Amino acid sequence: MYVAIICGAIFILVAGLLVTIIIRFRYKAGRRPPQTFGNTKLEIMWATGPAIIVIILFIMTVYTLHEVTPGGEQRDADIVVIGHQWWWEIQYPKSGIITANELHIPVGKRHLVRIESADVIHSYWVPSLNSKVDAIPGHPNYMFLQADNEGIYGGHCTEFCGTQHAKMFTRVIAESPADFNKWERSQVQVAAAPASGLAAAGFRIYQQRACLNCHATSAGPDLNHVASRQTLGSGILPNNPANLKLWLLNPHQFKPGAHMPDFQLSEHDVDALVAYLETLR
Numbered sequence: 001m002y003v004a005i006i007c008g009a010i011f012i013l014v015a016g017l018l019v020t021i022i023i024r025f026r027y028k029a030g031r032r033p034p035q036t037f038g039n040t041k042l043e044i045m046w047a048t049g050p051a052i053i054v055i056i057l058f059i060m061t062v063y064t065l066h067e068v069t070p071g072g073e074q075r076d077a078d079i080v081v082i083g084h085q086w087w088w089e090i091q092y093p094k095s096g097i098i099t100a101n102e103l104h105i106p107v108g109k110r111h112l113v114r115i116e117s118a119d120v121i122h123s124y125w126v127p128s129l130n131s132k133v134d135a136i137p138g139h140p141n142y143m144f145l146q147a148d149n150e151g152i153y154g155g156h157c158t159e160f161c162g163t164q165h166a167k168m169f170t171r172v173i174a175e176s177p178a179d180f181n182k183w184e185r186s187q188v189q190v191a192a193a194p195a196s197g198l199a200a201a202g203f204r205i206y207q208q209r210a211c212l213n214c215h216a217t218s219a220g221p222d223l224n225h226v227a228s229r230q231t232l233g234s235g236i237l238p239n240n241p242a243n244l245k246l247w248l249l250n251p252h253q254f255k256p257g258a259h260m261p262d263f264q265l266s267e268h269d270v271d272a273l274v275a276y277l278e279t280l281r
Ligand code: CUA
Pocket: 083, 084, 085, 086, 121, 122, 123, 157, 158, 159, 160, 161, 162, 165, 166, 168
């Protein structure tokens, strides 16, 4: 706003002078306006004026950057966001929660977030809440995240990171402190393995197919509470049993090149897996 006001004032001054000069000194036959060669006072003024404005804007920028950027001494992040090809891992070091793509925060509180990458350079951006922060392998970056109003804030990877860069969505879900606590309490619980029925069959397939090799080692999204999430495949599909089935039948029809293999599962196996995964709330 300050920059806009200063620039607006300069624009009005310059445009106003221009219009005045065009009218006042317009061509008239036989009349030549007085010619001036150099004016030291004026030249000093138009050199120092802009310099002072630039210095003021510089000081204000440094001050604002200092306010919105975490200081170098703060390293105890509340939340860790890790970019993967092509999804976001989200960890809460204090409670031990690990989830994917959907970052929950209570409203009105400032969170220190560490941004990392597991493979290539990504960039975490939720336009309504933060500026872009690059996720660089081996070089953690920090930012503050705060939402003052409840709601879902959409975001996206903003550094080209491979074929599915365009499908690397994220969302911040800002909740009332009570709702956030409820979410936190449910996320720290570990679901019991289903004892019978289709879900139990699905659990067996889940183990046989070694899904855990990726999904419990951060090579793929943690699935402990997968059914409680709003979206699948890093935001490309609403999370419901029908879409989960389509995804498992062939992830690459939605995300060509995704590291989730197409296991060529039978329809029955997929139904069983969906039944199992839906128990993970
Ligand atoms: Cu990750 Cu682009």
